Amino acid sequence: MQQPHEPSGAHRQGPSSARVLVVDDDPTVSEVVAGYLDRAGYVVDRADDGPTALTRAAAHRPDLVVLDLMLPGMDGLEVCRRLRGRGPVPVIMLTARGDEDDRILGLEVGADDYVTKPFSPRELVLRVESVLRRSRPAPSGHRVTAAGLSIDPDARRVTKDGSELTLTLREFDLLLFFLRHPGRAFGREELMREVWGWEFGDLSTVTVHIRRLRGKVEDDPARPRLIQTVWGVGYRFEPGTEED
Secondary structure (H helix, E strand, O other): OOOOOOOOOOOOOOOOOOEEEEOOOHHHHHHHHHHHHHHHOOOEEOOOOOHHHHHHHOOOOOOOOEEEOOOOOOOHHHHHHHHHHHHOOEEEEEEEEEOHHHHHHHOOOOEEEEEEEEEHHHHHHHHHHHHEEEEEOOOOOOOOEOEEEEEEOOEEEEEEEEEOOOOOOHHHHHHHHHHHHOOOOOEEEHHHHHHHHOOOOOOHHHHHHHHHHHHHHHOOOOOOEEEEOOOOOEEEOOOOOOOO
């Protein structure tokens, strides 16, 4: 992990009501990350293994979890699955640099974001702020409906044919973006910029989220009708038509 200088404006942004659970078996990483988050205004809990993390999360439900992938015993993937089984909570996964398979696995089990080691704690704080901001958006208007899907942006609820769907933070944002722009093709870079707020990053993040989202909204994810692939471009939301 990079050890930058003390962050400027360290006490400025984190809402005091936001609780962040930091899960890492490296005490140096855990201490530094917790210190930066604390100075940014967050309430911080810490755990050094999976069972302890689950116990802490049950005792004080976090608003966000910073979760190391490589934990002793129960790894970060299993911790993420069990946390998600209890209800939606944003997760930022810490992964080894250059290990794309691990990053994809983290996204597949529902991580909303990831940061690769070594990392700047200041960058991690910014990622935490970004994810929490998107999980608590300002009131954004009326319900959006299409193709049997109905989204309430303010309540962050999605139903399909009357049944509620369980989506992660990014899946929700991605689906809402598609429903607000039907019939228009978007490249992965554009989706990353518009939905994730990133100017650059691993484009497999978008690919994984598209696959997960199709698994939840399509009648047959192997032959998607709603979220269509536009070869050479990216993806398009096209309600009510068959994909070529």
